[in-house]
Structure formats: C-alpha cells, structure tokens
Amino acid sequence: ARDLPKESSTVIIIGAGMSGIMAAKTLSDHGINDFLILEATDKIGGRMVSTDFSGYTVEIGANWVEGVGGKHVNPIWELAKRYNLRMSKSNFDNISSNVYNEEGRLLPLSETKPHFDIADACQSYLDVLSNSLNAHDEEDISLTTGQRLFGLIPTSPLDMAIDYSYYDFEIAEPPRVTSLKNVLPNPTFVEYGDDEYFVCDKRGYSYIPKQLAKDFLKHENEIIIDPRLQLQKVVRHIEYSANGVRIETEDNSTFYSKYAILSVSLGVLKSRLITYQPDLPYWKIKTFYQFDMSIYTKIFLKFPYTFWLTGPGTEFFLYTDDSRGYYTYWQHLENEYPGSNIIFVTVTDDESRRIEQQSDEETKGEIMQVLRKLFGKDIPEPENILVPRWWKNRLHGGSYTNWPIGVSEADFDRMKAPVGPLYFTGEHTSSNFNGYVHGAYLAGIATAETLVDCIKYKKCKEITSNDLPWMNPNTTQVTNKTEQTCNGVCCKAIQQERESLRSFYIDTIDSLQHALTNKCKPS
Ligand SMILES: Cc1cc2nc3c(=O)[nH]c(=O)nc-3n(C[C@H](O)[C@H](O)[C@H](O)COP(=O)(O)OP(=O)(O)OC[C@H]3O[C@@H](n4cnc5c(N)ncnc54)[C@H](O)[C@@H]3O)c2cc1C
Numbered sequence: 001a002r003d004l005p006k007e008s009s010t011v012i013i014i015g016a017g018m019s020g021i022m023a024a025k026t027l028s029d030h031g032i033n034d035f036l037i038l039e040a041t042d043k044i045g046g047r048m049v050s051t052d053f054s055g056y057t058v059e060i061g062a063n064w065v066e067g068v069g070g071k072h073v074n075p076i077w078e079l080a081k082r083y084n085l086r087m088s089k090s091n092f093d094n095i096s097s098n099v100y101n102e103e104g105r106l107l108p109l110s111e112t113k114p115h116f117d118i119a120d121a122c123q124s125y126l127d128v129l130s131n132s133l134n135a136h137d138e139e140d141i142s143l144t145t146g147q148r149l150f151g152l153i154p155t156s157p158l159d160m161a162i163d164y165s166y167y168d169f170e171i172a173e174p175p176r177v178t179s180l181k182n183v184l185p186n187p188t189f190v191e192y193g194d195d196e197y198f199v200c201d202k203r204g205y206s207y208i209p210k211q212l213a214k215d216f217l218k219h220e221n222e223i224i225i226d227p228r229l230q231l232q233k234v235v236r237h238i239e240y241s242a243n244g245v246r247i248e249t250e251d252n253s254t255f256y257s258k259y260a261i262l263s264v265s266l267g268v269l270k271s272r273l274i275t276y277q278p279d280l281p282y283w284k285i286k287t288f289y290q291f292d293m294s295i296y297t298k299i300f301l302k303f304p305y306t307f308w309l310t311g312p313g314t315e316f317f318l319y320t321d322d323s324r325g326y327y328t329y330w331q332h333l334e335n336e337y338p339g340s341n342i343i344f345v346t347v348t349d350d351e352s353r354r355i356e357q358q359s360d361e362e363t364k365g366e367i368m369q370v371l372r373k374l375f376g377k378d379i380p381e382p383e384n385i386l387v388p389r390w391w392k393n394r395l396h397g398g399s400y401t402n403w404p405i406g407v408s409e410a411d412f413d414r415m416k417a418p419v420g421p422l423y424f425t426g427e428h429t430s431s432n433f434n435g436y437v438h439g440a441y442l443a444g445i446a447t448a449e450t451l452v453d454c455i456k457y458k459k460c461k462e463i464t465s466n467d468l469p470w471m472n473p474n475t476t477q478v479t480n481k482t483e484q485t486c487n488g489v490c491c492k493a494i495q496q497e498r499e500s501l502r503s504f505y506i507d508t509i510d511s512l513q514h515a516l517t518n519k520c521k522p523s
Helices: 018-029 075-082 093-097 110-133 143-152 158-169 189-193 207-214 268-272 282-288 349-356 360-375 409-414 437-457 491-520
Strands: 010-012 035-038 049-053 056-059 064-068 087-089 195-199 236-240 244-249 254-262 276-277 293-294 297-301 316-319 329-332 342-348 384-386 399-404 423-424
Touching: 010 018, 010 244, 010 437, 018 035, 018 087, 018 207, 018 437, 035 254, 049 158, 049 384, 056 342, 064 189, 075 195, 075 207, 075 293, 087 207, 093 316, 110 158, 143 360, 158 316, 158 329, 158 342, 254 437, 268 282, 268 293, 282 349, 282 491, 293 437, 297 349, 297 360, 316 360, 342 349, 360 384, 423 437
Parallel strands: 010 035, 010 254, 236 276, 254 423
Antiparallel strands: 049 056, 064 195, 087 195, 236 244, 244 254, 293 399, 297 342, 297 384, 316 329, 329 342
16 A cells, blocks of 8 residues: 555444444544444444344344353343343244154154254263363364264254254354364353343344444434444455555545454455455465355245244244255244244255255245145245345355364464454454354454554554464464474465465456456347
8 A cells, every 4th residue: 555645544444243343442442533434235233134024123144142141241142131122032942842754744752852862962972072172182073073973973854953953053054064173062152151032123133233333433313424434335455565554445435544454254255355455365365265154044934824833832843854954944933023924944054055046936935845744735825035145145255154174273363363454353253252243242342452452552463474384373473483494495485385376376267257257248
C-alpha cells in the first residue's frame, strides 16, 4: 500500500457478524474509535440470520445458545437473558422413543434403546480416549477410528441414524473426517454445560449483535446511523504493506487504514472472493485449505395442519434410511410456535451439497416421499418450503468450521496469526469454540485485544514465512533466526519456492478459467 491518505482509519474491520462487531466494540472499549466496519450485506449478524417464513420468524443460521447450565456461564447465554430473548429449552432425551424405520414404522423403545445405550457408551469411551491421547501428546485419530477401537461400526440404518444424530447433527461432518483429539470431549459442553436453548424470538438471534453494536455506534432508536458502519460494501481486493492497508470494494470505493481485521468466514478465505497484493503467504493459505468448512442446512416446511406427533417429548424425531444422513433429523415447531404447522429437517455435508444443486421442487418431492412413508399417503402438500444454500452463498461458502484429522494446534495457530497489518478473527479462529456463536464472540474480543497491544503498546505479533520453521507452536512466538536449514536446505528458500509454484498455477488456472468463461458467454 502507498502512503496512507489523510482520511484513513486506524483499523478497518471486514464483516459485521458477531466476531466483527465484538472486535469493533473491543477497540472502542480501549479508546480506539477511528475504525470502519465494511459489511457486504445490508445487515449486522452474518450467520446469525432469520427470515419470515409464512408469518413466523425462523433462524436460517445459528439457532441455539449451546452450552448452558455448567461450571462457567456462556457469554451468549448472559446476553440472551439481558436482552430477554424468547427461547425454549430443547429436550433431546426422548429422541430414542421417536425413531421411524425405513418402512416408516415407529420403533418401540425396547428396540431402539440398546442401540442408543451402545452409542452413549462409545461416546464416553471416545471422550476418555481423546483426553488420554492429548495427555500423552499422541497422534490424532478420527472419531471413526476411535469407534472401531471401541468395537462399534454403525452399518444398519438404525445405527447410522443414531450415529448421525450424535455427531453430524452437531459438527455437520461425518466422524470419519473429524479429529478425535480436537473435537471430543466438546469444550462447549464441558465448559458451559449440556443444556441447549432454541431461540424463537421475533427479533431474531441477530438481535444480540445488533444490540451490542448499539453500545458503541451512534443510533436513533433501533437504527444505526454511525458512518463507521458501511453496509453493502463487498470487499474484493486488499493491498497491504508495513505502511498500511488499501481496500477496494465491488462498488469501486477505496478505503485506507493502518490495520485491517478480517472477520469473513473460512469459506470466504478459502475462496477467491477477496484477492491480496501481495498474495497471502503459503503457510497461511495452506492452513485455510486444511481446515474444514462444513455445511448444515435446515429445510423448513409449512403445512396446512400437523400430521406428526405433537405434545411432550415429540419435538425431535429420526428417520432411518439405507443412505446415511438422508433426511434423518427432524424437528417440529409446535412447542415454540403452537399452531404454526411448521416442521424442519436438517441435512449436512454431501447431502447439503446435493440438495443445493437441485430445485426446491425436487427437494420437496424427496421430502414428501419420506413423510408419506412415515405418516401415510393422505398427508397434505406443504404450502411453503425454505431451502437455505450456505455452500453456494459466496459470502459464507458453508456454515461453520469443523476440525479435521491432520491439523495440529500449531497449524491452527497459523489460522489466526496476523500477516503484516492484517489480523484475522471469526469463529474459525477460536480453538476451543470454533463453529459456535460464543466462539465468534470470544474470538472478536481476543483478536482486537492483540491488535490493541500492537497499536498502544507496540507489542506486535507478526509472523512471516521466514519465521515459520522456528515458530514455537504453543506460543506463536517468533525468533530472529533467518538462516536455519530444513534437511540441509534453507527454509526461507523452501517457502519461496512453494509461493512461486503456487502463483504460477494460480496464473495458469486464472487464464484457463477466463478462457472457459469467454467460451461459455452467449454470443
Ligand atoms: C446453518 C447454521 C447453523 C448454526 N447453528 C448454530 C447454533 O445453533 N449455535 C451456535 O452457537 N452456532 C451456530 N452456528 C455457527 C454461528 O452462526 C457462527 O459460528 C457465527 O455466527 C460466526 O460469526 P462470525 O462473526 O465468525 O462470522 P459471520 O457471521 O459469517 O460474519 C462474517 C461477516 O462477513 C461478511 N462478509 C463476507 N465476505 C465479505 C466481503 N468480501 N466483504 C465484506 N463483508 C464480507 C458476511 O456478510 C458476514 O456478515 C450456525 C451456523 C450456521 C450457518
């Protein structure tokens, strides 16, 4: 970046989701008020987003305050109470009584319980095994490997549906790709407790970040009028150097700052929505690509009347299919919105990708086939269907992160490590609570505090490719060595070789893609 013009800010924050808002609030709390928030959409909240669905507010993104009732208080729980958010406690305990088999028969508890008991025992074993692997600094394994060590191989439709409800329903990816050491026992439930509260408030879950923003941004009644929040600004290019940052948006505006905090999702960081000059270093990009952005899709259906079971203990039910994860996990909204006649089914990962690529009519057809099996041929057609597309949405590129096998904590530290004046935040930078609203909240504070240390106290933590091989994985502390060797070759040279190899292939793929687009353009 060239010399900064006079109107530049100290910090530009990209993204106004929970982490971006908390980063800005933290800067403001520390007396740094010349910041600018650039948000691509027309609202605050990011992946905390609700919509009106046939007269009812449904959350397309985050829905639960997860982790309540434990030894520590979840900060999101405190905020939800402070703002008096309407919530309903989810009771997952009874799900073993609500399992329908492939033919649509409701299975008696005597048939399902032994299978749930085994899954429970296996999960306890996995928790203990993970603690032991961590304590002895042993190699990571997948959840599936752990299950096999226990002797559980879920292959029947019933066992696969139970397995799906224990793992995929929470982490949105299958156990076979998921890191045992970093995912179990789930720190959210260990720290904050096992209870989960389903937000069902007309104002939406995003009322929390919106209220937090009003703590430090000028507003009139409910409307934020502060010029430091700029909506509908899609960042497309970032130029950076020791002198500062230059940011271009898609409407051809340019903004300058001394530092920037990127709070965009990992899905966006993996994509090429934002380009960088110079390109981000190889070690940084590699970490983005190594980590997983999962997909979690809630498909809502509104019917003229209910034909599913309602009343205590019926909120959640499972459908078992030969194909793992095929419309497995269902929830009705009669507790939250009595008389709404709304039900939703959650799909994840490859099923989400498949469904995103077909029409809503096709999805409705598939869902109706399943529901007819369960509740009979005479059930009515839905009046409305809502199929979110998180994967295809270029501002998200998925739903939230999951920790795959093969990524160490040292790798993970690189995710949040700054690159020159560019700082990184978001749920994906929270090592304990990645994937959650509270993770985003805490990450926003932590990243901004690191930057405050740099701005106010000149304690800046910068990592360059030269520093990497000698980086202490636990502290991300950097030493001054520059001429060490890795297997006899200068490490700096290896990094440079990887960077130029990558830029060569990026140029090649860019020109190939350009040719493809031109060819496909209608004449
Ligand atoms: C379907 C779904 C269900 C979930 N369920 C739960 C749940 O029940 N409980 C829970 O705790 N968590 C849940 N989560 C996770 C939770 O929503 C996220 O962890 C959290 O909201 C992420 O906040 P963030 O600030 O890190 O990112 P985001 O909320 O994604 O904020 C990033 C912001 O950057 C903006 N942006 C992107 N690209 C650009 C660009 N180029 N220029 C400018 N701005 C840009 C985006 O519009 C967005 O507003 C769920 C998420 C999804 C998607």
